[in-house]
Amino acid sequence: MTTMTPTPQQPTPNDQQTVPDDQPTAPEADARALDCKLRKRLGHFTLDLSLRVPGSGVTALFGQSGSGKTSLLRLIAGLDRPDDGRVQLGERKLTDVSRRLHVPAHRRGLGVVFQEARLFPHYRVRGNLTYGMPASARGRFDGLVNLLGIEPLLDRLPGTLSGGEARRVAIGRALLTAPRLLLMDEPLTGLDGERKQELLRYIVRLTREIDIPVVYVSHDPAEIVAVADHLALIDSGRLVAHGALDDLMMRLDLTDRLGGFDAATRLQASVVDHDDHYALTRVMLDDGQPLKIPRVAQPPGSAVSLRIGVRDVALAREMPRGTSYRNGVSARIEAIARSTQSPSINEVRLSVGRQRLRARLTREACDDLQLAEGDRVIALIRSVAFDPRT
Amino acid sequence: MLSDAEWQAIALSLKIAGSAVGWILIPGVAVAWLLARHDFRGKSLLDGLLHLPLVLPPVVVGYLLLLSLGRSGWLGQWLYQATGFSLPFTWQGAAVAGGVMAFPLLVRAVRLSLEAVDPKLEAAAATLGANRLRVLFTITLPLAIPGLLTGAVLAFARALSEFGATITFASNIPGQTRTLPLALYTLIQTPGREAAAARLCVLSIVIAMLSLLASEWLARRARRRLQERDQ
Numbered sequence: 171m172t173t174m175t176p177t178p179q180q181p182t183p184n185d186q187q188t189v190p191d192d193q194p195t196a197p198e199a200d201a202r203a204l205d206c207k208l209r210k211r212l213g214h215f216t217l218d219l220s221l222r223v224p225g226s227g228v229t230a231l232f233g234q235s236g237s238g239k240t241s242l243l244r245l246i247a248g249l250d251r252p253d254d255g256r257v258q259l260g261e262r263k264l265t266d267v268s269r270r271l272h273v274p275a276h277r278r279g280l281g282v283v284f285q286e287a288r289l290f291p292h293y294r295v296r297g298n299l300t301y302g303m304p305a306s307a308r309g310r311f312d313g314l315v316n317l318l319g320i321e322p323l324l325d326r327l328p329g330t331l332s333g334g335e336a337r338r339v340a341i342g343r344a345l346l347t348a349p350r351l352l353l354m355d356e357p358l359t360g361l362d363g364e365r366k367q368e369l370l371r372y373i374v375r376l377t378r379e380i381d382i383p384v385v386y387v388s389h390d391p392a393e394i395v396a397v398a399d400h401l402a403l404i405d406s407g408r409l410v411a412h413g414a415l416d417d418l419m420m421r422l423d424l425t426d427r428l429g430g431f432d433a434a435t436r437l438q439a440s441v442v443d444h445d446d447h448y449a450l451t452r453v454m455l456d457d458g459q460p461l462k463i464p465r466v467a468q469p470p471g472s473a474v475s476l477r478i479g480v481r482d483v484a485l486a487r488e489m490p491r492g493t494s495y496r497n498g499v500s501a502r503i504e505a506i507a508r509s510t511q512s513p514s515i516n517e518v519r520l521s522v523g524r525q526r527l528r529a530r531l532t533r534e535a536c537d538d539l540q541l542a543e544g545d546r547v548i549a550l551i552r553s554v555a556f557d558p559r560t
Numbered sequence: 561m562l563s564d565a566e567w568q569a570i571a572l573s574l575k576i577a578g579s580a581v582g583w584i585l586i587p588g589v590a591v592a593w594l595l596a597r598h599d600f601r602g603k604s605l606l607d608g609l610l611h612l613p614l615v616l617p618p619v620v621v622g623y624l625l626l627l628s629l630g631r632s633g634w635l636g637q638w639l640y641q642a643t644g645f646s647l648p649f650t651w652q653g654a655a656v657a658g659g660v661m662a663f664p665l666l667v668r669a670v671r672l673s674l675e676a677v678d679p680k681l682e683a684a685a686a687t688l689g690a691n692r693l694r695v696l697f698t699i700t701l702p703l704a705i706p707g708l709l710t711g712a713v714l715a716f717a718r719a720l721s722e723f724g725a726t727i728t729f730a731s732n733i734p735g736q737t738r739t740l741p742l743a744l745y746t747l748i749q750t751p752g753r754e755a756a757a758a759r760l761c762v763l764s765i766v767i768a769m770l771s772l773l774a775s776e777w778l779a780r781r782a783r784r785r786l787q788e789r790d791q
Contacts, residue, residue, distance in 0.1 A: 249683055275686040282687040288680055292702050301698075302688025347688055 200225055201260040202383055204351055208245050208255035217241055217252075217407035223351075225260075227399035228377050228384040230415070232391075232428075238407040239387045240285075243353050246385070247282050248275035259350060281349030285359045287336035289328035295339050296324040302347040311346065317379060318342045318372060334365040338372060345380065352384045358393060370396055391428055395419070395436065395477055403427055420526050422507040422517045425480075435528045437461075437476045441468050457523025459499045461551070482552040483529035485518065487539060495550040501527060503545045506536060520549055565734075565743070566760065570767070573720055573739040576651055580658035580719035581712055584666055588715070589708070592670035593696065597679075613725075614664045622728025625657055629729075653730040654737045658719030666715040673707020674700060706782040713775030717768055740764050 202225030209218045217238040223229045231239045244250045246257055248264060251272055257265040259280075264273045289298050299320075303311070315321050318338045328336060337357055344352060357373065358366045374397055377384050388394055394401065394415070401418050403410040410427065411418055418424055419435050439453035439461060449465040453474060461476070468474055489498045501520040509515035509530070516536045518529045527549060531541075541547065562570070594600075595607060613621050629636040631646045640646050647653035677700050685695045701708070723741040730737040732746065740760060747757040 247687055249687070274691075275683070276689050276691050278687075279689075280687065282684070284680070284684060286680070288684040290681060290685070290699060301685070302690065304689075343688065 202226070202350065204246065204257070204259050204383065204385070206242075206246060206255065206257040206265075208242065208252045208257065210241065210245065210250070210252045210254075212238060212241050212407065215406045217245075219404070219407065219409040220255075221402055221409060221412065223383055223385055223402075224400055225383050226381070228386050228397050229400040229402060230394045230398035231385060231387045231402050231404055232394055232398075233389065233404035233410075235389055237389075237404045239389075239404055240355055241407075242404070243282075243355050243385065243387050247280055247353055248273060248278045249282075279347070279350050281344035281347055281352040283337075283341050283344050283352070283354040283357050285356045287328070287331075287333075287340040289331075289336055289339055289343070291328050293328075294324070295320065295326050295328065295331070298328065298339055299324075299343050299346055301343065304348055307346050307348040310348075314342050314345055317376060332365070333361050334369045337361070337369055341373070341376065345376075350382060352380070352382055353387075354384060355387045356389070357386075358388075358390070373397060391432065391434075394428075395434055416526075420519055420528065422505060422519060422528075423510075425517055426510050432479060432481075433528070433530075434477050434479045435526065437478060437522070437525055437527060439474055439476055441466065441470050441472050441474060443470050455499065455523055456525060459523065461497045461499065478527065478551060480517070480528045480530040483520075483527065484550040484552070485520075485529055485531060485535075485539065485541065486548045486550055489548050490550075493550070495552055497551040498548045499551070501547055501549040503541060503543050503547060505543055506541060508533070520547070522549065562763075563756075566763065568735055569738060569740050569743040569760070570763065572651065572735070572737075573767075576654045576658055576737075576739055577716050577719035577722075579652070579655035580662055580722075581666075581716045583655065584659040584663050584715065585712065588663060588666040588711070589670050589701075592667045592674055592711075593700070595667070596671045596674035597700075610667055611664050613661050618661060618722070618724025619728050621660060622657060622725035625653075625660065625725065625729040629653075629656065648729055649731045649733060649737065651730070651736055654722075654726045654739065655719075657725040657729045658722040659715075661722050661725050662715035662718040665718050666711045669707055669711030669714055670704065673704040673711070676707070677703045706779045709778040709782055710775050713771055713778065717771045717775075720767065720771070721764070740767070 204223040205221075207220035209216060215238070219242070221242075231242060233239050241250070245252050245265070252265065252267060254267050255265070256263065256267065263271055264278055265271060289295075290301065293301065299311070299315070315324070318341060320335065320338050320342060323331060323335055323339065328339070331339065341354075341357065354373075358369055361369060370393065377397065386397055388397075398415045400413065401415045402412045403418070403424065405427070411421070411424055416436060419428060419433070425433050437455060439455050442452040442454050442460065444451050444465060446465075450462045451464070451466045453461050453463055453476070455461065463476060466474060484495065486498070499522055501522045503518060504521050504526070505519040507517050509517050514532050514534070516531050516533050518531055518536070518541070520527045520529060529549060591606075591610065595603065626648060627633050629639070629647045631637065631640050631648070636646060636648075647656055681699055681703070682695050685699045690698065720739075721741060722739070723745065726737065726739065727742060727745075732738050732742045738746065740763065744757055744760040744764065747753040747760060
């Protein structure tokens with residue numbers, strides 16, 4: 171088990187190091203961080219990990235099904251009791267086995283969105299939404315209903331809703347309890363492709379609007395890349411890696427776990443202008459290099475996040491002529507590593523300005539081009555997936 | 561169409577059976593909830609005790625009631641001293657006997673319907689800040705209504721047909737404890753009243769059928785209301 175995070179102790183000044191984020195964490199955000207150190211026997215393995223969830227942004231609990239993610243979420247929510255350990259949100263202790271402390275789920279003040287929507291069939295949508303709503307949250311009702319696009323559903327009964335609609339109501343219902351932390355357990359499970367994308371867009375928008383930390387359980391790398399800021403990688407009840415998502419995506423040794431064949435990285439850019447004729451948008455990386463991506467709606471000047479599959483990047487010594495690759499950016503090779511997936515493949519990490527990018531090449535191509543760490547190359551990017559999170 | 565004595569027996573039977581269901585409803589639901597949603601030491605013992613009235617000869621139950629609730633019984637003594645009232649040989653006593661006999665049926669039906677309520681919904685309610693009591697009254701019981709109705713009607717029918725425990729505990733006093741089955745029994749014992757006995761027999765069947773139909777109708781209506789919400 172490689173845990174990058176030391177066991178979180180009482181918050182102390184040098185506890186800053188345990189926050190797996192590049193940015194310094196504001197003290198108020200620190201007071202909202204979730205600390206847990208938990209052990210519980212689960213069938214054929216033991217969940218045993220300590221984790222700190224930063225006080226802002228989306229932290230993904232990521233791992234294969236049966237790795238203990240959902241069990242961890244249930245322990246945090248207070249729906250199950252651990253064999254040993256503690257859970258603490260800011261200064262407030264929620265579970266402490268050594269002190270026989272277990273705050274029951276209904277007094278934790280955490281919002282939970284379950285895999286299935288779990289709407290109450292005998293309440294209308296409005297009744298479901300207001301079930302746990304304190305008077306203090308009444309003012310947020312209209313705004314949230316609007317944001318989730320569930321206004322037309324208010325007088326419907328849950329049985330009449332589609333899967334995606336029901337999930338949106340469930341998310342609204344959890345948020346209207348004015349929780350201090352939102353726990354989401356694979357909220358996209360069981361939706362088909364288009365509904366999935368639609369709900370994902372809602373969730374991405376929402377997580378930008380709300381100012382509480384979110385714990386997001388998922389086993390889908392594409393989903394994580396779209397939603398998460400931080401990542402906790404869990405395997406058989408252990409924490410394998412933990413940190414800022416962009417950093418972990420750069421780790422060649424985690425390729426197998428983070429998407430494998432479909433691994434991807436993110437580049438931040440800003441919109442320059444749109445080409446309506448070809449339906450393209452010109453964007454600029456932070457070091458001024460231009461890229462062309464499929465037309466997006468954002469106006470010039472706005473920031474966008476680009477998702478680039480490692481298989482969609484090729485390397486050249488110089489910009490080739492007569493190629494269909496639309497984008498070539500100047501890059502420097504940071505690291506080359508043999509793929510753990512296939513003996514014919516190398517994983518390459520590049521720096522582009524102050525950002526980083528990854529490419530997957532055949533080992534033969536690397537040798538032919540005599541690529542070495544530190545070399546300057548042109549990274550040819552075939553296609554760019556636009557990541558709705560900006 | 562019906563004689564005064566017949567009307568009296570019917571009215572008394574309905575009153576006694578109704579009261580019987582009335583007094584066991586809340587304890588019955590409480591016990592059913594305990595059995596459906598909780599694990600505790602002695603659960604199977606409690607379960608067994610609850611089912612005793614179903615398998616014991618009713619006379620035994622009546623005799624035990626007499627021993628405990630009679631004027632000199634351990635409970636009855638206390639009741640008599642406190643209120644000057646004694647249960648045996650009163651219609652209230654008959655309601656107690658009917659209720660005790662119907663209790664297991666009520667608990668079984670309610671327990672089954674409570675167990676059919678998805679605990680995931682209850683957990684969701686808890687994460688929304690609802691304590692156990694609120695979960696019970698806003699989620700569990702409303703969703704268990706069809707089973708609750710069936711259980712209540714079943715218990716009513718059982719109390720209506722109670723004979724052994726009633727005659728042992730409350731005796732067979734016209735206008736006091738002589739319910740339909742007891743009146744029928746009295747007629748059978750009386751030579752030359754075969755026709756009157758047959759009339760009561762038919763009446764019993766009619767009332768039993770009516771209560772079963774009512775139960776079906778109520779349960780279907782409640783289920784439909786829940787399903788409407790489900791489609």
